[in-house]
Amino acid sequence: MTAPSTGASRAAARRTRTPWPGSAGHTFVAAYTVLLVAFGVVPTGYAIYFAFTDNADSFAGLSNFSTAFDDFRFGPAVGHVVLYLAWWLVSLVVFVVGLALLVHRMAMKGLSRLLRFLYYVPGALAGAAGVLVWLFVLDPTVSPVGFLLRALGYHAFGQVIAPGHLPVLFTLIAFWTGAGGWIVVMYGALNNIPADILEAARIDGAGALQTAWRIQIPMLRKWIVYMVILAFAGGTQLFVEPQLLSQASNGVAGRDYSLNQLAYDFAFQNNDVNTAAAVSVELLVVGLVVAGVFVARSGFFDAD
Amino acid sequence: MRAKVRAVGAQASGRTRRRTGLVAAGGVLVLAVTAACGSGGGGGTSGSGGFHPVKQTGGTLTVWVDSTRLPAAKLYQRQHPEVKMDIVTYDGDANGSNYLRTKVSLFNRTRKGWPDVVFSSQNNEATWAVQDGFAAPLNKGRIPASTLSGWAKGANAPCTVDGTLYCLRNDLSQAVLWYNEPLMKQWGYQVPRTWEEYQALGEKVATEHPGYLIGSAGDPWTPEVYMWASKCGANQVTGPKAVTVDTSGPNCTRMASLLDTLIKNKSMSLSSVFSSDFDKNKAGKVLMLAGPSWYGGSVFQGTFKTPAHQIAAAPLPQWSGDTAPSTGNVGGGTWLLSAHSANLKAATAFMTWVTTSNDYQGKTAPGYPAFQAAATAWLAQQASSGYYAGDITGTLQTAADQVWDGWGYGQFSQEAVWAATVTPKLTAGRTVTSLLPAWKDAIVNYARADGYKVAR
Numbered sequence: 001m002t003a004p005s006t007g008a009s010r011a012a013a014r015r016t017r018t019p020w021p022g023s024a025g026h027t028f029v030a031a032y033t034v035l036l037v038a039f040g041v042v043p044t045g046y047a048i049y050f051a052f053t054d055n056a057d058s059f060a061g062l063s064n065f066s067t068a069f070d071d072f073r074f075g076p077a078v079g080h081v082v083l084y085l086a087w088w089l090v091s092l093v094v095f096v097v098g099l100a101l102l103v104h105r106m107a108m109k110g111l112s113r114l115l116r117f118l119y120y121v122p123g124a125l126a127g128a129a130g131v132l133v134w135l136f137v138l139d140p141t142v143s144p145v146g147f148l149l150r151a152l153g154y155h156a157f158g159q160v161i162a163p164g165h166l167p168v169l170f171t172l173i174a175f176w177t178g179a180g181g182w183i184v185v186m187y188g189a190l191n192n193i194p195a196d197i198l199e200a201a202r203i204d205g206a207g208a209l210q211t212a213w214r215i216q217i218p219m220l221r222k223w224i225v226y227m228v229i230l231a232f233a234g235g236t237q238l239f240v241e242p243q244l245l246s247q248a249s250n251g252v253a254g255r256d257y258s259l260n261q262l263a264y265d266f267a268f269q270n271n272d273v274n275t276a277a278a279v280s281v282e283l284l285v286v287g288l289v290v291a292g293v294f295v296a297r298s299g300f301f302d303a304d
Numbered sequence: 305m306r307a308k309v310r311a312v313g314a315q316a317s318g319r320t321r322r323r324t325g326l327v328a329a330g331g332v333l334v335l336a337v338t339a340a341c342g343s344g345g346g347g348g349t350s351g352s353g354g355f356h357p358v359k360q361t362g363g364t365l366t367v368w369v370d371s372t373r374l375p376a377a378k379l380y381q382r383q384h385p386e387v388k389m390d391i392v393t394y395d396g397d398a399n400g401s402n403y404l405r406t407k408v409s410l411f412n413r414t415r416k417g418w419p420d421v422v423f424s425s426q427n428n429e430a431t432w433a434v435q436d437g438f439a440a441p442l443n444k445g446r447i448p449a450s451t452l453s454g455w456a457k458g459a460n461a462p463c464t465v466d467g468t469l470y471c472l473r474n475d476l477s478q479a480v481l482w483y484n485e486p487l488m489k490q491w492g493y494q495v496p497r498t499w500e501e502y503q504a505l506g507e508k509v510a511t512e513h514p515g516y517l518i519g520s521a522g523d524p525w526t527p528e529v530y531m532w533a534s535k536c537g538a539n540q541v542t543g544p545k546a547v548t549v550d551t552s553g554p555n556c557t558r559m560a561s562l563l564d565t566l567i568k569n570k571s572m573s574l575s576s577v578f579s580s581d582f583d584k585n586k587a588g589k590v591l592m593l594a595g596p597s598w599y600g601g602s603v604f605q606g607t608f609k610t611p612a613h614q615i616a617a618a619p620l621p622q623w624s625g626d627t628a629p630s631t632g633n634v635g636g637g638t639w640l641l642s643a644h645s646a647n648l649k650a651a652t653a654f655m656t657w658v659t660t661s662n663d664y665q666g667k668t669a670p671g672y673p674a675f676q677a678a679a680t681a682w683l684a685q686q687a688s689s690g691y692y693a694g695d696i697t698g699t700l701q702t703a704a705d706q707v708w709d710g711w712g713y714g715q716f717s718q719e720a721v722w723a724a725t726v727t728p729k730l731t732a733g734r735t736v737t738s739l740l741p742a743w744k745d746a747i748v749n750y751a752r753a754d755g756y757k758v759a760r
Contacts, residue, residue: 072749141580156581158522158574158731247401250524250576251723268406270753271436 050277064278100186123180130177370396431715462713475671477596485693510569524719532632534559541712596634630708
């Protein structure tokens with residue numbers, strides 16, 4: 001619409017537009033909402049429906065949940081995912097924050113751009129492709145770092161992928177493919193900390209470590225919480241790494257490893273979509289509860 | 305008319321991230337919503353007896369094959385240009401990928417999309433395909449009994465459910481003892497005829513020629529070569545949904561102790577013959593290798609690139625005193641006919657041709673044909689190829705009839721159970737003998753998860 005020429009009508013136009021202060025924003029959100037409903041809300045609703053019905057479409061109460069709980073693969077899968085999450089979340093928080101601080105300190109030395117690029121490159125590979133790269137890296141026979149693996153006493157792929165190593169290996173793969181993006185985000189957040197605060201700290205005699213520990217990390221808190229919430233939700237849905245490892249190792253490692261794989265197996269190996277849905281609903285509930293706890297305890301939505 | 309060839313398996317990998325599982329599950333749900341079908345679950349016919357074909361409207365014959373069987377479908381298209389074919393390649397369900405079952409369960413929900421004929425590299429597809437209403441019965445009028453009697457003894461056992469035949473066996477995978485003939489001669493060794501001799505030779509090799517191998521226990525099909533041949537009762541499928549599992553009998557423990565001895569003295573490898581480790585470090589040091597009939601072409605000629613005139617085949621050793629010779633079996637693909645096909649006549653004609661014709665099975669098939677007349681032609685072809693050090697015909701033919709029938713074809717994968725339960729612990733230094741109870745528990749668990757009634 002072209003702008004009206006008279007002052008009165010301009011004022012009228014302004015009045016009618018006030019309820020919609022950012023119509024462009026709403027347009028963008030509308031497109032997102034459509035996708036969210038189609039690929040997020042509707043499937044979730046349908047999964048919940050499946051989780052509480054049996055294969056004849058009649059109400060089944062919690063029987064699908066108890067079927068999943070009683071399955072011999074369920075307990076070990078929960079254990080695997082918890083162990084993996086412990087490794088993954090701790091290493092993510094420590095190394096992402098540490099590396100972001102490092103990059104930020106190097107900003108003045110000109111190395112920062114190169115490092116940021118290097119951190120981000122692995123993330124640019126699609127997830128599955130990144131995992132495939134690791135399957136080669138971890139095979140002492142073909143690995144470019146095979147000498148390292150052999151020095152550690154691993155001479156065959158089967159020794160590297162021993163069951164006890166898997167949480168660490170999956171953490172390595174996930175960190176390599178996913179952490180780069182977070183480092184860039186944290187770096188951006190560090191840049192938002194006003195320079196005068198850092199200068200004040202320096203004048204007060206704070207060194208690099210003290211500045212990081214007392215100024216920068218506290219001011220990054222919300223970003224860290226945000227990262228942990230998303231990483232937790234992603235981590236509980238561990239699937240690609242064990243699934244590909246399972247195929248690459250002919251099923252020696254990674255079969256039925258995570259809860260998501262178990263859901264997949266229920267649906268497609270045991271032909272039990274309802275129990276598969278129950279497992280996915282459990283993951284949804286755990287993700288929501290943990291996000292709720294983190295949001296509530298961190299004051300995530302409090303205004304500064 | 306030209307055949308359309310496209311790959312569906314390729315889509316399975318690709319842009320997958322950690323959310324794939326949920327997205328996949330979500331995809332199922334969305335499909336189910338859009339199809340707006342009534343009750344989910346099984347599509348069409350029930351398993352036994354009451355097969356009611358859909359209206360036979362003809363049209364394009366959709367055939368799913370793996371890349372190894374692609375030449376077969378293409379050859380049929382060339383010989384029968386009047387048949388309109390859509391040839392689709394997929395992973396053939398290799399390594400228990402479950403691709404076919406996944407797809408069929410989706411098609412059952414959307415009530416369309418089933419292929420007319422499918423090849424699977426797995427021989428246990430009938431166990432679910434009948435239950436899911438996908439496989440059409442093949443005897444009882446569809447394929448003449450005179451044709452069906454041409455299959456090797458027991459070849460179609462995995463395809464038979466309650467006396468009805470639901471698939472056709474493509475190839476047999478009877479286990480034999482492959483060995484390097486010039487090397488055996490050079491070192492003055494006799495090919496062992498009993499497992500006792502085999503073990504003694506392994507101990508000799510370990511001291512006289514350390515590094516050389518007389519077998520591998522690192523493959524998922526290790527139990528199918530050694531335990532099956534030893535008549536170990538770990539997989540006695542007694543009914544469509546019943547299995548007896550016993551891994552503690554003497555038939556199991558004697559083989560476990562043999563494996564332990566040879567693994568310990570390193571004359572038996574713990575790497576899979578298809579692993580990079582085996583290919584790089586061990587392929588040139590194979591003195592003997594117990595394995596299925598397809599090892600000759602696929603492992604020695606194809607993967608190891610062993611030169612011609614070296615590899616020969618002998619019958620798998622037997623336990624001394626055992627009067628009924630037995631061997632194991634590793635796979636052997638199957639062809640299934642869709643119960644939803646609107647083109648049953650053309651589909652049946654194709655299935656019959658692809659499993660029995662000398663043009664394909666006799667001349668170009670990579671594995672030992674399950675159809676006897678084709679097997680004879682195939683063996684003649686192998687003999688004339690001049691690759692092997694001796695004639696392997698007699699050995700393979702005899703072994704084809706000696707596959708022990710006490711090891712069944714269940715829905716759960718014995719290979720997957722062994723790979724996940726036993727292999728990692730062997731790698732960590734445990735013995736097969738100490739793992740027999742854990743192996744049994746795992747079989748029982750997986751069988752129960754598939755709805756089997758388990759007797760111990």
